[in-house]
Structure formats: structure tokens, C-alpha cells
Amino acid sequence: MARRIVVLGVGNELRSDDAVGVLVARRLASLDLGEGVEVMEGHTGGLNLLFDIEDADWAIVVDAVDMGSQPGQVEVFEAAEADVRVVERTASLHHVALADVLQLAEMTGVDTRVTLVGIQPQLTLPGEGLSEPVAAKLDEVVELVRGMVEDALESPPPETADGTDKGRGGAAES
Amino acid sequence: MADRKINIFVEEICRVEGHGNIVLNATNGTIEELRLEITESPRFFEAMMLGRRWDEATHISCRICGICSIAHTTTSVRAIEDAFGIEPSEQTLALRKVAYHGEMIQSHVLHFYYLAAPDLLGVPSVFPLIQSHPAEVKRALRLKRLANDLCKVVVGRHLHPCAYLPGTLPRLPERAELEDVHARCVAARADMDAAVALFATLTLPDFERPCEALASWHPDEYGMYECQAIKSTKGDLTEKHDYRQKIREFVVQHSHAKHAETEHGSYMVGALARYRCNSDQLHPRAKEAAAALSLDAHLDNPYAITLAQVVETVHSFEEAIRWLEWALERDLEWEEWSVQPKAGRGVGVDEAPRGLLIHDYTFDGEGKLTAVNCVIPTNQNLNNVEHDFHALVPGIVQRPDEEIQLLLEMLVRAYDPCISCATHMLDVTIKR
Numbered sequence: 001m002a003r004r005i006v007v008l009g010v011g012n013e014l015r016s017d018d019a020v021g022v023l024v025a026r027r028l029a030s031l032d033l034g035e036g037v038e039v040m041e042g043h044t045g046g047l048n049l050l051f052d053i054e055d056a057d058w059a060i061v062v063d064a065v066d067m068g069s070q071p072g073q074v075e076v077f078e079a080a081e082a083d084v085r086v087v088e089r090t091a092s093l094h095h096v097a098l099a100d101v102l103q104l105a106e107m108t109g110v111d112t113r114v115t116l117v118g119i120q121p122q123l124t125l126p127g128e129g130l131s132e133p134v135a136a137k138l139d140e141v142v143e144l145v146r147g148m149v150e151d152a153l154e155s156p157p158p159e160t161a162d163g164t165d166k167g168r169g170g171a172a173e174s
Numbered sequence: 175m176a177d178r179k180i181n182i183f184v185e186e187i188c189r190v191e192g193h194g195n196i197v198l199n200a201t202n203g204t205i206e207e208l209r210l211e212i213t214e215s216p217r218f219f220e221a222m223m224l225g226r227r228w229d230e231a232t233h234i235s236c237r238i239c240g241i242c243s244i245a246h247t248t249t250s251v252r253a254i255e256d257a258f259g260i261e262p263s264e265q266t267l268a269l270r271k272v273a274y275h276g277e278m279i280q281s282h283v284l285h286f287y288y289l290a291a292p293d294l295l296g297v298p299s300v301f302p303l304i305q306s307h308p309a310e311v312k313r314a315l316r317l318k319r320l321a322n323d324l325c326k327v328v329v330g331r332h333l334h335p336c337a338y339l340p341g342t343l344p345r346l347p348e349r350a351e352l353e354d355v356h357a358r359c360v361a362a363r364a365d366m367d368a369a370v371a372l373f374a375t376l377t378l379p380d381f382e383r384p385c386e387a388l389a390s391w392h393p394d395e396y397g398m399y400e401c402q403a404i405k406s407t408k409g410d411l412t413e414k415h416d417y418r419q420k421i422r423e424f425v426v427q428h429s430h431a432k433h434a435e436t437e438h439g440s441y442m443v444g445a446l447a448r449y450r451c452n453s454d455q456l457h458p459r460a461k462e463a464a465a466a467l468s469l470d471a472h473l474d475n476p477y478a479i480t481l482a483q484v485v486e487t488v489h490s491f492e493e494a495i496r497w498l499e500w501a502l503e504r505d506l507e508w509e510e511w512s513v514q515p516k517a518g519r520g521v522g523v524d525e526a527p528r529g530l531l532i533h534d535y536t537f538d539g540e541g542k543l544t545a546v547n548c549v550i551p552t553n554q555n556l557n558n559v560e561h562d563f564h565a566l567v568p569g570i571v572q573r574p575d576e577e578i579q580l581l582l583e584m585l586v587r588a589y590d591p592c593i594s595c596a597t598h599m600l601d602v603t604i605k606r
Contacts, residue, residue: 048332051322107301107305108308
């Protein structure tokens with residue numbers, strides 16, 4: 001069974017560099033990435049982002065991430081390996097952070113592999129348009145994600161312990 | 175004995191939508207200050223809409239809310255249809271109801287499972303419930319996703335509908351899409367039975383304060399959608415165009431959101447208000463749920479709003495199933511469509527998940543808005559919440575501060591306020 005790959009760009013377009021994930025997804029949506037690949041603009045979808053990724057075998061999530069590095073710095077990391085934490089008293093489900101969604105996914109047994117492509121923002125205050133160091137990386141991130149998807153489509157699907165394609169076999173529940 | 179001073183200041187109440195504070199100062203049981211401050215910035219939606227054309231009005235006004243945007247769209251379109259004399263077909267109304275009830279379900283599920291259940295189960299958020307109640311959390315996610323899909327199938331996406339026009343729907347759902355969500359709604363009956371069983375075991379804080387309740391009224395069904403009048407538990411019925419004769423909105427100093435009252439003072443809107451006004455029109459399965467939850471024993475307890483939401487979710491699933499079956503029994507037909515703007519006033523009255531929602535538009539001959547008034551559920555409840563505060567606190571003032579604070583926070587959360595929607599207090603008159 002063909003793998004399903006989701007590329008999800010998240011962020012708030014009205015908060016300067018936070019838009020970068022959405023802008024990357026918009027650029028990727030105009031390219032033909034291949035069969036079984038879906039590109040989505042997640043915006044500030046909150047909890048609903050979970051529904052965008054939970055049926056996929058692999059979700060590549062592109063987002064502005066404060067990593068304490070130089071603005072425009074790009075890092076690719078597996079969500080399972082990152083220290084994703086949420087504060088105990090979630091302020092509002094209207095503004096559920098990506099971190100909450102990933103934790104909820106992990107804790108409820110969603111077995112989608114999630115890879116984060118994080119871009120260090122310079123500015124996330126209200127405003128439109130990217131800062132210069134982040135804007136300068138837009139093409140690079142688009143190519144990076146396209147490359148990740150192409151490599152995955154060219155390589156055979158990862159085998160699980162029982163030799164089946166990861167968890168997609170019988171569960172028809174959508 | 176030393177004076178006991180209580181100084182509670184809850185800055186940004188959690189698990190509500192938007193920003194509000196609770197202030198309580200008391201000495202030896204005497205309340206000095208007690209209020210719900212609304213600090214969210216006002217957003218001027220009504221002023222933004224002035225001068226805009228009818229076909230922009232709906233897309234702007236639905237952005238008032240990121241949770242109940244379909245209710246705002248519905249009410250906005252009903253106001254336009256009322257102004258221009260447009261009668262949608264039975265098919266259009268049936269399909270709209272599928273999306274409408276989808277939103278009602280997703281909003282209620284979000285509140286009773288994610289925002290209110292943690293209080294009743296004694297944990298600070300939904301996350302500890304994943305360990306203690308994993309089946310319930312998965313159930314909540316499954317219901318929410320299905321509700322989103324009910325909206326998406328009909329109006330294009332689960333919020334800010336892109337396929338919703340006065341008089342018609344510009345896209346007809348595929349049969350396979352309708353069959354899919356229908357089968358999942360039927361399966362969801364078991365999930366709702368389990369949700370009712372869970373909430374039947376939970377204990378509400380013990381508090382009662384009788385108050386007036388207002389809800390939309392429809393002669394043939396539980397008043398939610400496409401309503402012509404506003405019903406009060408005091409027994410009166412107000413025709414929708416005359417809502418200002420019943421409801422008066424006013425400004426208070428400590429809130430960026432308007433307050434509201436009737437001739438009887440503060441009043442309640444929302445799930446419990448609807449139940450109090452129209453419970454005899456609920457679907458039999460929803461009536462069974464209400465009996466299992468002993469809802470009739472808690473009609474004056476605002477903490478029971480959460481239980482009423484569970485009951486209404488059962489009702490909305492049955493309504494979604496009913497209208498999906500209506501659509502599946504026939505071949506849906508594409509409808510020719512045109513809108514002829516005309517000068518005049520139109521009013522839409524429906525129920526948003528949080529209560530009575532009114533959009534009141536006046537158009538010029540080109541179909542541009544010359545006057546806009548939106549009456550939002552949370553605004554109407556704020557005054558009532560403060561009256562509840564004043565009735566609640568004297569009875570609990572001897573308890574520890576933390577308990578008083580939690581009960582006040584839970585009371586605010588019970589009303590499921592959507593503070594962002596409510597903040598539009600400033601009246602702006604633009605002279606052109």
C-alpha cells in the first residue's frame with residue numbers, strides 16, 4: 001500500500017515570521033510532489049491539526065520554531081526525539097500550540113512519524129511579511145522539503161517488525 | 175480574631191476562549207469588589223462591515239468567531255435573505271442543517287470534554303485524562319473530527335465556510351461523502367451513550383439562582399436554526415425584528431464587552447437556556463439523555479450548562495442523521511442562483527452553540543450595508559455571570575481562597591464564554 005505523506009505548514013500569517021510554514025506549504029502546493037503526497041496549510045488550526053496528520057504515515061510539519069539560534073537557521077528533527085512539552089494549564093483551546101497537538105498525538109497512540117522542519121524566526125509580533133533573514137531562506141526550505149519527499153518516494157517503505165507497511169493495513173476508520 | 179481578607183485576582187481565566195479576569199475582594203465575609211473583567215481588545219466588526227456589499231458581509235462577520243463561524247455565517251445569510259426576500263429551497267435548508275449541527279456538535283464536544291470535564295474530574299487540563307480516561311479522550315477526538323467533517327462535506331471546510339450563499343449552496347456534496355458521514359453519525363450514537371454515562375456520574379457544584387432564559391423559537395422543531403422569534407422563560411415571545419424591544423445592550427466600565435438585560439434584569443442564553451425554553455421539542459434520544467443526567471433537577475444551576483450541552487449533542491447528531499437521510503433519499507439537484515439586492519432591513523436569529531445570536535443588517539439599493547448590529551451570546555451572558563457571582567460568593571466565602579477561586583472560574587467556564595466574539599463594545603458612527 002502506498003505511503004501517505006502529509007506536508008503541513010503551520011503558523012499565523014498575521015504574525016510576521018510565524019507565517020513562514022504557511023508560505024512554504026503554499027509554494028509546495030503549486031509543485032507536483034508525487035502520488036500519495038498531500039500539502040496542507042494548517043495555519044492556526046489548533047487541535048484540528050491532529051486530524052490533518054493522524055491518517056498519514058509520515059507528516060512533515062513546517063513551522064517557525066524558537067530554537068534560540070540565528071534568525072533564518074533551519075533545523076530538521078524528529079518530533080519523537082524532541083523535547084516537546086506543554087504547560088499544565090492550557091490557556092485556551094482556541095490557541096492550542098503545535099506542541100500540544102504532538103503530545104496529544106503521542107499520548108493517544110497516533111503512530112504517524114512526525115518530522116519538524118523548524119525555521120528560527122526573527123520577529124513574531126503582529127505584522128505582515130517575513131524579516132529579511134527568514135525571507136532569504138524560503139527557497140531553501142521549499143527545496144529541502146521537496147528533497148525529503150522525493151527521497152522518501154524513491155526509497156522502499158520502512159519495514160516494521162512484522163514486515164507490514166506501518167500500521168495502515170486493516171484500519172479502515174477514517 | 176484577625177480580619178479575614180480575601181483578595182482573589184484571576185488574571186486570564188484558563189480554558190475559555192479569549193481574555194478575562196475575575197476580581198474578588200472581601201473582608202470578613204463582606205464583598206467589596208466582585209466582577210468579571212473583559213480585557214480582550216474590542217474588534218469593531220460592525221464598523222468594518224459598514225459600506226461593504228452583501229456578498230462580503232458574511233465572509234467578514236463569520237470571522238467574529240473561530241469556533242462558531244458557521245453559526246455566524248448562517249445568521250448572516252438569514253439576515254441577507256430576510257432583507258432581499260430570498261426563500262431557500264428545502265434541499266438547501268436540509269444541507270445547511272447538516273453543517274449547522276456539525277458545528278454545534280464540535281463546539282459542545284470541545285467544551286464538555288476538553289474544557290469542563292477536567293474541572294468535574296478534578297484535574298487541571300485534558301492531558302492527565304489521557305492517562306486516567308484514555309477511551310474518553312479518544313472518543314472526544316473521534317466525535318470532534320466527525321463533527322468537523324459534517325461541516326466540511328457541506329460548506330467546504332469546518333470553519334469559515336467558503337460554500338455558503340444566500341439562497342443556495344454553490345457546491346453539492348457527493349453521495350459517497352454523505353454516506354460516509356451518515357454511517358459515522360450512526361456509529362457515534364454509541365459514543366454519545368458513553369458520554370452521557372460518564373457525565374451522569376459527575377457531581378456539579380451545589381448552587382442555584384433562578385433567572386430568566388432566552389432562546390430562539392421555532393414552531394416545528396427545537397429552536398436552533400431558522401428561527402422567527404425569541405422565547406423567554408417568563409412566557410413571552412418576541413418577533414425577531416423586534417428583538418430590541420426585549421433585549422437592551424449597555425456598556426459597563428470594567429468590560430470591553432457590552433452587557434445586556436431585559437425588563438426583568440440579567441438573563442441567560444446558551445444550551446441550558448434553550449433546554450429551559452424548548453426541551454419538549456428535543457429528539458426522544460436527547461430527552462432520554464436529559465433524564466439520565468437528571469437535568470430537570472438542575473434548571474437553576476448554571477454549572478448544569480455543561481450537561482445541557484451533552485443533551486444537545488445527542489439531539490444534534492439525530493438532526494444530522496435525519497437531514498443526511500433526507501438528502502440520501504433523493505438525487506440532489508443543482509439550483510440556478512441569483513441575488514437581486516434591494517434596500518431595506520433584514521434580521522437573522524439563530525442559536526450559536528453559546529446562545530442566541532442576532533445579525534441585523536440594513537442595506538441600500540446597491541446591496542451595501544448602511545447599518546449593522548450583531549448581538550453575541552457571550553455578551554448577553556456576562557451580566558448574568560456577575561449576578562451569579564454575587565449570589566454564589568456569600569455561600570462559599572468561609573471556604574479556603576483556592577476553593578472560592580476554583581468555583582468562580584468553573585462558573586465562568588460553565589457558560590463556555592467566547593470572549594473574543596463578545597468584545598465589540600464601542601458604538602462607532604461613521605458619517606459619510
